[in-house]
Amino acid sequence: MSRQARLTVSTRGRGMTDITAAVAAAVSASGVDTGVAHVFVRHTSCALLITENADPDVRRDLETLARRWAPDGDPAYRHDLEGDDDMAAHARSVLTEVALTVPVAGGRLLLGTWQGIFLWEHRSQGHARELVVTMLGT
Template structure:
């Protein structure tokens, strides 16, 4: 039987918030031994990513890359109703993605040694974000 739960995460503006432990807790509570977990964010100005969890400079460098991919306040943007970071945040969401899928093995996340699951906030101000975690197997 699939298991689904919605979690909330608070952000401090642009940057990453690790949610690996919360997703792992939901996987264990599902009692599914082998399968997949999908982590999907219910917003269009943040992303869910799987990335390095050992060296925080990796995540800081992702911000540097994102500034190049989708700069704030570009004069070519038409959508700016919520500020200079509005369209840039939507573009970053498209590039980084709204969901990830991770294998479940022996009732737990099957992650690599240095992998972690993160909510990546693309807006400059803090937000409360909702994330749907679905475990199937």
């Protein structure tokens, strides 16, 4: 069996938005009991990740690292049509992930105790981001 859902997530600008509950709701509504949930974000300047969901310092520290990997406004960037954060956001997206897969059992995501699914906005301004959640299984 396969099912698919589209989710729209509004971000407030650079940072992480916990989407675990929204993905879990899509899985639950799908009727898939055992299988996988594949999550894909349809944009080139944000990312998806599974990371620590208990201590927000982890997410802040990841943002600090990303600023080092791809700083805004680097004079070496040629692509800056949408501002100083334009190329940095694309680079961050390439260095992170735009898709992830989570096992499903009993109609629920099999995340670890301290794991959450996050949309990581790499742009300074907020955006409406579209995600596709595809559930495959029985």
